[in-house]
Amino acid sequence: MEKDKTVSNTTIRRLTKYYRYIEELNSKNVKIVSSYTLGKMMGISPSLIRQDFNAIGEFGRQGHGYQLDTLKQEIGNFLGLNKVHNMIVIGAGNLGQTLANYDGFDKVGFPIKALFDINPKLIGMKINGVEIIDLDNLKSFIKNNNIDIGILCVRKHCVQEMTDILVDAGIKGIWNFSATDINVPDDVKVENVNFSNSLFTLSYLMNDKYNLA
Amino acid sequence: MEKDKTVSNTTIRRLTKYYRYIEELNSKNVKIVSSYTLGKMMGISPSLIRQDFNAIGEFGRQGHGYQLDTLKQEIGNFLGLNKVHNMIVIGAGNLGQTLANYDGFDKVGFPIKALFDINPKLIGMKINGVEIIDLDNLKSFIKNNNIDIGILCVRKHCVQEMTDILVDAGIKGIWNFSATDINVPDDVKVENVNFSNSLFTLSYLMNDKYNLA
DNA sequence: TAGATTGTTAATCGATTAACAATC
């Protein structure tokens, strides 16, 4: 509703990180933090932290710092963490099952409501209380269970096909763990977790050539 | 050996992505590609692609484009993908086992040689042919098996402890899947895969406020 | 040769840092 100036992608990524550190400090019963202290903890310049916070609001107290509960609330609101996002997993293989077994997402308001697969041997099984359902029932399940996010954990050769099914079923966001990029219409949002990109980046960093003085 | 001007982090990430697309084109028996075509496929401007390629060498052919096999080799070399990187997994829980079950890393020269855990029930088991070993044997295993990369898949409360053990054992790179950031000396390289950061970014993108016209 | 596309420089755009007045 308010007129927001656009916030850059780099700032968004840092905001998600601030949020983690804020929760950490919260659990240690810290009540207030300065941009200097937070910057020291996170390896980010105090100046940049203030720029980031001011990009989404104005909630510091001059001469004191930032109240952690306000900070958490403001960043959480901005990132959309104030509401529940129901998720489903497409592909009940190793990775899909691992994600279903992890309770951390549920705890922060991102519960996994079902896994979908085409393998008849898997259908009907429960993983950590979450049922594996036949892919044929995807569309109605999404509608009836208020599903926002589809987690893609399928093999390369059927990634786009599964994406199209999700889009057709009205999904709003796709968390893509598969090895390929996907094409979606503009109103569907995609976040990729690409293991290969990540591993190859690590490889580069470890490269001797790079590490010359 | 050559004097390399530093290549920016954004360029590195894109290079890993080019590499994926090049392999894809390779498998379709394409032999040559122009920055224009590749840019169209990847949603990156041709100009930026040429800048990226020229940051690591000079291997296009004016009027024609880039030979895919040269391109693959040059980028691969630059990223350090020309040699085998032996890996181990710390923490043989769900995620650790899932990674061990995935053969894709092995195929590109990043084999997982062992999993480590402290749970006696797990020790001795094999996952996809990879043994789960007692953490006590970590140091000697790293030395004797030429291990480069440690994959961290442990719970928050022992992440830093495990990191210190890895560092002490002489690991060169850490692929960190745990929920917290870690501290390492400068000569140890870290690449984080933080699910929470990624999920929260997706949450932001799906946020209505952001999607106002 | 003519056409296409690179390699590279210059121009623009955006993100980070520095600095400091405002103020708690």
Added chain:
DNA sequence: TAGATTGTTAATCGATTAACAATC
């Protein structure tokens, strides 16, 4: 009040885009 730290503007730095001469 004095000290501390924010909010914000200006300066710097870096990354992307545009343009075009070089050349295959």
